[in-house]
Amino acid sequence: MHDLVIVGCGPVGAVAANLAGEAGLSAVAVERAVEVFDLPRAIHFDAHIMRILQQAGVAAEVVADTRVWRRSTFYGADGQPIRVHDWSDEPTYGWDAHYLFYQPALEKILRTRLARHAGIELRLGTEVVDITQNEDHATVTTRDVATGRTEELSARYVVAADGASSFVRANSRIPLVDGDFDEPWLVIDLLCERQLGRPNESEMFCDPRRPATRVPGPGTHNRWEFMLLPGETAEQVQRPESIESLLRPWVRMDEVQILRASVYRFHALVAQRWRDGRLFLVGDAAHQTPPFLGQGMCHGIRDVQNLLWKIAAVLRGAPTDRLLDSYQAERRPHVARIIDMAVAAGRDICILDPATAAQRDARMRRAAATGDLPRTTFQGMPPLQGGLFDGAGELFPQPMVRTATGHECLLDDAIGSDLAVVAIPGALEHRPDLTVPVVRAGGEAGLVTVSGEIDKWLDERDATIAILRPDRYVHALTRDDQQAARSVRELCAVVGRG
Ligand SMILES: Cc1cc2nc3c(=O)[nH]c(=O)nc-3n(C[C@H](O)[C@H](O)[C@H](O)COP(=O)(O)OP(=O)(O)OC[C@H]3O[C@@H](n4cnc5c(N)ncnc54)[C@H](O)[C@@H]3O)c2cc1C
Numbered sequence: 001m002h003d004l005v006i007v008g009c010g011p012v013g014a015v016a017a018n019l020a021g022e023a024g025l026s027a028v029a030v031e032r033a034v035e036v037f038d039l040p041r042a043i044h045f046d047a048h049i050m051r052i053l054q055q056a057g058v059a060a061e062v063v064a065d066t067r068v069w070r071r072s073t074f075y076g077a078d079g080q081p082i083r084v085h086d087w088s089d090e091p092t093y094g095w096d097a098h099y100l101f102y103q104p105a106l107e108k109i110l111r112t113r114l115a116r117h118a119g120i121e122l123r124l125g126t127e128v129v130d131i132t133q134n135e136d137h138a139t140v141t142t143r144d145v146a147t148g149r150t151e152e153l154s155a156r157y158v159v160a161a162d163g164a165s166s167f168v169r170a171n172s173r174i175p176l177v178d179g180d181f182d183e184p185w186l187v188i189d190l191l192c193e194r195q196l197g198r199p200n201e202s203e204m205f206c207d208p209r210r211p212a213t214r215v216p217g218p219g220t221h222n223r224w225e226f227m228l229l230p231g232e233t234a235e236q237v238q239r240p241e242s243i244e245s246l247l248r249p250w251v252r253m254d255e256v257q258i259l260r261a262s263v264y265r266f267h268a269l270v271a272q273r274w275r276d277g278r279l280f281l282v283g284d285a286a287h288q289t290p291p292f293l294g295q296g297m298c299h300g301i302r303d304v305q306n307l308l309w310k311i312a313a314v315l316r317g318a319p320t321d322r323l324l325d326s327y328q329a330e331r332r333p334h335v336a337r338i339i340d341m342a343v344a345a346g347r348d349i350c351i352l353d354p355a356t357a358a359q360r361d362a363r364m365r366r367a368a369a370t371g372d373l374p375r376t377t378f379q380g381m382p383p384l385q386g387g388l389f390d391g392a393g394e395l396f397p398q399p400m401v402r403t404a405t406g407h408e409c410l411l412d413d414a415i416g417s418d419l420a421v422v423a424i425p426g427a428l429e430h431r432p433d434l435t436v437p438v439v440r441a442g443g444e445a446g447l448v449t450v451s452g453e454i455d456k457w458l459d460e461r462d463a464t465i466a467i468l469r470p471d472r473y474v475h476a477l478t479r480d481d482q483q484a485a486r487s488v489r490e491l492c493a494v495v496g497r498g
Helices: 011-022 047-055 059-063 103-116 167-171 240-247 296-315 320-349 354-370 411-415 452-460 481-494
Strands: 002-007 027-030 044-046 066-068 071-075 081-086 098-101 120-123 126-133 138-144 150-160 176-192 201-205 212-216 221-227 256-271 279-281 400-403 408-410 420-423 438-440 448-450 465-468 474-478
Touching (some): 002 011, 002 138, 002 296, 011 027, 011 047, 011 103, 011 296, 027 126, 044 047, 044 296, 047 098, 047 411, 126 167, 150 167, 150 296, 176 240, 176 320, 221 240, 296 320, 400 411, 408 411, 420 481, 465 481, 474 481
Parallel strands (some): 002 027, 002 150, 150 279
Antiparallel strands (some): 066 098, 126 138, 176 221, 176 256, 201 212, 400 408, 465 474
């Protein structure tokens, strides 16, 4: 009996498998394709995702093959800026705020790194064709794509990371709720030795004659996306002469190698339920977003981090339902809210009527002047709400820390992935009975010594004590050591810790 079967080993399934390995679980990741999907889709992830990749033990390899993204300028119908996203003030959790990357390279690293975990098996060229659930396990039927041979796997839980047309979602008869957004865009990826535009900046052209965007990838990779106009077909815009004409303002065809030019429909869809007994939907199987905020894969990676520590706790004996139900309770509203932001951004970008575009440009410029621009994820992620939280829900910062032995490292590397309490000196002196590690911020006496960043963060929230979950979200914030002890006890009961 395995702890988990992970269906699909795209980026989300592969991060789930790495997190499962780090948590010491046994898992089989079943993937229909033999090779990593060779074309880039996602091109951006943010600092929180890098922090999760750090927890998954792959950040050092991943960061080596990225480009830091520093700014994004939006241009109006007149070709002049209407909004500049500059994220120098955004929380970075120990990393750069935003990264540009090449999805096939990320997926290869994630798969290769699985080999270090004896408990994780990757079965390529194998698809899941049936799942039945029993009282204490699920039976997953797989089929070898080459030979047709079938096999049954037993697992305590199933993580469905099988993408937008998820077999698992359909098998569990879980409908998708449609967010009423459906726009076709041509996505062109190419390699070019010449530096195009500023190296760490992207551009969004909100031109009603044809909305478009340009994003530099790592190395020589560059991406353009062009909206299809009414009456245009995918077949027409994918022709070489059409591609050449669209790219003419930036590059000559003799200096580029086109990797792909295909039309995608940008949707907004969220599965109605994310749990069916022992089975959990994650990633594109659970939601699809228009990519205007570059968050589709990021949502999926947040999903599996949220889910995996809870499954690990249940497998160690925690009571099941409250913990496992909190996955959907915490993640679904968060994803739905950010998809709404992406749809709102998309509706602004996809305006084709010149008069409406002029109104949008005037509105954006007014808002920029008064500091009243609509918030997007480029100003930081909203906190999680509901679920297990005791009144908090923000992600805790991740400064560099010095351990008791004088070693300097990022906070999560110093304190691992268990529950933790962070307190300023003196705040918890009367509670030596806490059963989780205590990090003393700013003092010399505790487990680690951390910079003033944490004191300031706590002070801004009128707190001296923060209770952290394994995913480094803040469960509770308080100044009261009795309340902290009570909140720790309650959290320990939910996650099955004595
Ligand atoms: C043009 C474009 C731009 C994007 N830009 C961004 C961006 O900048 N940032 C971002 O975060 N996201 C972005 N996205 C979204 C991102 O690419 C997806 O959200 C991400 O790939 C989803 O990952 P996944 O692992 O959930 O699904 P997938 O990548 O689809 O992987 C699912 C895997 O499951 C396998 N599978 C399916 N069925 C079975 C079965 N029955 N048995 C076994 N295996 C199965 C498939 O072979 C596949 O490998 C973009 C998407 C597009 C199209």
